[in-house]
Amino acid sequence: MKINNSEIIPVSEITPYETYMGRRDFIKAASAALMAAPFLSFNSEVSAATNASLLGYTKSPYGADEKLTSYNEVTNYNNYYEFGTSKSDPALESKGLVTHPWTVSIEGAVKKNKQINLDDLLKLAPLEERIYRMRCVEGWSMVIPWIGIPMSKLIQWAEPTSNAKFIEFVSLADQSQMPGVRTNILDWPYTEGLRMDEAMHPLTIIAVGLYGKLLPNQNGAPLRLVVPWKYGFKNAKSIVKIRFVESMPKTSWMKAGPKEYGFYANVNPMVDHPRWTQSTERRIGGGLFTPRIKTKLFNGYAEQVAHMYAGMDLVKNF
């Protein structure tokens, strides 16, 4: 894939690590990272400490010329309806979620159905940091330093057959741990989907961490999808099942509002949501007097992804 250098600025130039880790911690963490195994082991002690640092990931050339949204905001302003519909619910209600052990089932159009646990999944590829913009369909956005592996590596491991045209992602729906699942606000379990080429795209990742730490529960621990050119709701959280299918799956939000939420859900300032304007967005982190910014086609990743939608009517395929 061609990466446009004008769009992608080396991480080191954007936000120095020191600003959020503290210089001393940074030096300590960096030297520890040098000695640590290339990937972490998810033992029970690690997952018990929600703030555990993730060591041994590499910086990637992916980044954005924007300021990172603070850790506090990334982890306290969340849409995660399994834990409640208010933005502050997930941080409060997800504390008890057990994310270890964790197994993901691979099903459907694959050579054979199989399961993979988190530790093995992390061995599929070295962890990378990806700084992505995230644009919510509600008109706000963040810049988040995710840590994860390319989705394509997991797909390769899954060995899909030629019948696999789409992938369906299924999130955990456990009433005993997730109070929101006890309501019928959405058709549980939460499902999302991608076309095969979208899932294979190098920008698409399975995230397991952010800000150098294990993924906090409210952000979709232990693993979630991140597709930066689509609206945030496409990024299924706490994934337990990945199903390879032949026809376009119906996602939870498509069922909830067929006229409002389409399968593609590509960020597009020209295609309005019936309720919200999509031409501008509010970047989280500004104060009361920070104006909105213009939303970019494909969330600013057009250079990398637009070719996948060549000739498609993006108004019809919203």
Added chain:
Amino acid sequence: MKIQKNKLNIIKSIFFVLLLTPLIRLIILGINDALGANPIETVERSTGYWALFYLLLSLSITPLRLTVKISWPIHIRRMIGLYSFFYGCFHAVTYFWLDHWFDWQEILNDIFKHPYVLVGFLSLLLLIPLAITSTNKMMKAMGRWWKRLHYLVYLIAVLSILHFLWLVKKDITEPALFAIIFALLISIRVFHKRIRLNATNDYHR
């Protein structure tokens, strides 16, 4: 029971401060940088919520008298109504200024393309004549037209509830609660009007 004038003044002062507390809270949160990750949304939601809350509160004064025979709140109804208008204006100013920075093209587009914005905008526009004619002088000058004009408040309440209902993404609990309370208040009035009508009919028979 008649309430003495000085007692009434005390009640009025207490309510004046009480009804102001949501704004004071926002100001304190704002000063302490504690309005959350999306402070503009917080201010918008909060002021809108209280504008609607006070609107329904002002509509509950008569039902309160009809059901539990408490009549003194009639003296603070105007204040409650004006507070509803005040919070509504705050809500709109936040939207025009902080949210959209007076980008009129964007705002007009938002108003006419999105039904929830349109009904919200309409309900605030309709509140303006009610606020203007809220003085004793106006009441006297307008005579029976005053009451007719102020029947608009029911339409405003319906529009405001729709505004809230159409705004939420999926969880309609709060706007539904407002709608239920509004329906309850209306049915108390209708029910009592029927009884009154029946009573007068009986008298004439």
